[in-house]
Amino acid sequence: xxxxxxxxxxxxxFTYVAQSQKVDSLAKKLDxxxxxxxxxxxxxxxxxVSSTAYNERTKMNGKVFFTLLGTDFTQEITGPFxxxxxxxxxxxxxxxxxxxxxxxxxxxxxxxTDFMARNNNLRSVSGYVTNxxxxxxxxxxxxxxxxxxxxxxxxxxTTTLLATQSYLVAGAxxxxxxxxxxxxxxxxxxxxxxxxxxxxGPAFTLKHGSSSFPSGHTTAIFAAATVYAQEYKxxxxxxxxxxxxATLVGISRMTENKHWIxxxxxxxxxxxxxxxxxxxxxxxxxxxxxxxxxxxxxxxNLHLNYDHLEPGVRYAFN
Numbered sequence: 001x002x003x004x005x006x007x008x009x010x011x012x013x014f015t016y017v018a019q020s021q022k023v024d025s026l027a028k029k030l031d032x033x034x035x036x037x038x039x040x041x042x043x044x045x046x047x048x049v050s051s052t053a054y055n056e057r058t059k060m061n062g063k064v065f066f067t068l069l070g071t072d073f074t075q076e077i078t079g080p081f082x083x084x085x086x087x088x089x090x091x092x093x094x095x096x097x098x099x100x101x102x103x104x105x106x107x108x109x110x111x112x113t114d115f116m117a118r119n120n121n122l123r124s125v126s127g128y129v130t131n132x133x134x135x136x137x138x139x140x141x142x143x144x145x146x147x148x149x150x151x152x153x154x155x156x157x158t159t160t161l162l163a164t165q166s167y168l169v170a171g172a173x174x175x176x177x178x179x180x181x182x183x184x185x186x187x188x189x190x191x192x193x194x195x196x197x198x199x200x201g202p203a204f205t206l207k208h209g210s211s212s213f214p215s216g217h218t219t220a221i222f223a224a225a226t227v228y229a230q231e232y233k234x235x236x237x238x239x240x241x242x243x244x245x246a247t248l249v250g251i252s253r254m255t256e257n258k259h260w261i262x263x264x265x266x267x268x269x270x271x272x273x274x275x276x277x278x279x280x281x282x283x284x285x286x287x288x289x290x291x292x293x294x295x296x297x298x299x300x301n302l303h304l305n306y307d308h309l310e311p312g313v314r315y316a317f318n
Contacts, residue, residue: 130253183211212260221271226272
């Protein structure tokens with residue numbers, strides 16, 4: 001249980017530090033719920049994902065990384081309380097689909113387990129794929145990050161850092177949700193009873209140390225995949241590859257009998273929303289950096305004018 005709460009506590013600490021900064025700090029300026037002009041600049045076609053957009057002015061150092069991480073977490077937690085009216089149809093749509101999947105949890109679980117029992121050769125494949133939602137995903141992010149530094153690709157470095165932020169924020173939210181919901185996993189069977197997709201609350205999680213809702217592996221892979229899909233949307237095959245890989249991981253959580261279908265869908269939705277929020281938050285930061293007032297430098301010099309020296313003044317913008 002202590003391990004489960006490490007990530008939320010870690011992010012809470014950085015959120016507190018970020019929000020305790022002075023009024024005109026970067027964290028305050030990045031508050032998408034108050035800065036409408038900057039929010040609008042980071043939506044839709046206005047997001048600049050060309051390689052030239054990732055430069056010295058928009059790069060992330062340690063301070064910026066953790067400031068963004070803190071504001072990501074703050075916006076993730078407070079966002080539902082500030083959902084604009086125009087977005088409620090999306091929330092309603094998710095609720096309807098998720099409610100329908102709750103009704104399908106048991107029949108889908110039975111069919112999937114029966115299918116896997118008849119196809120033993122798929123078990124090893126399923127186990128391999130499911131690791132991309134956690135262990136292998138960490139290795140993949142590390143490989144992309146190293147590649148970005150070795151080959152001097154600023155966009156690859158930045159995207160990997162954003163995917164890491166998304167991974168951490170989504171992981172914190174799903175761990176908190178798991179703790180609060182305390183849902184029984186399909187592989188958990190009380191004595192002489194069949195598995196049930198029941199919600200028992202925090203007491204169940206405290207007792208058993210494991211909760212099913214939402215799927216953590218699916219949340220993690222969709223959180224990172226969405227960042228890459230958004231940052232490289234100008235390359236047509238990248239979003240298809242990213243979301244296809246994430247979907248396979250989600251399916252593997254059911255073939256491994258670790259999650260109900262509604263867990264997987266909720267995890268995918270959480271990861272997707274988190275990825276979008278992280279990308280938009282970074283582009284708000286880039287917008288602020290690229291719209292800073294230009295600073296001027298004054299320099300004095302002497303130059304030869306015919307047969308005598310004349311003083312000169314030069315003013316240059318940075």
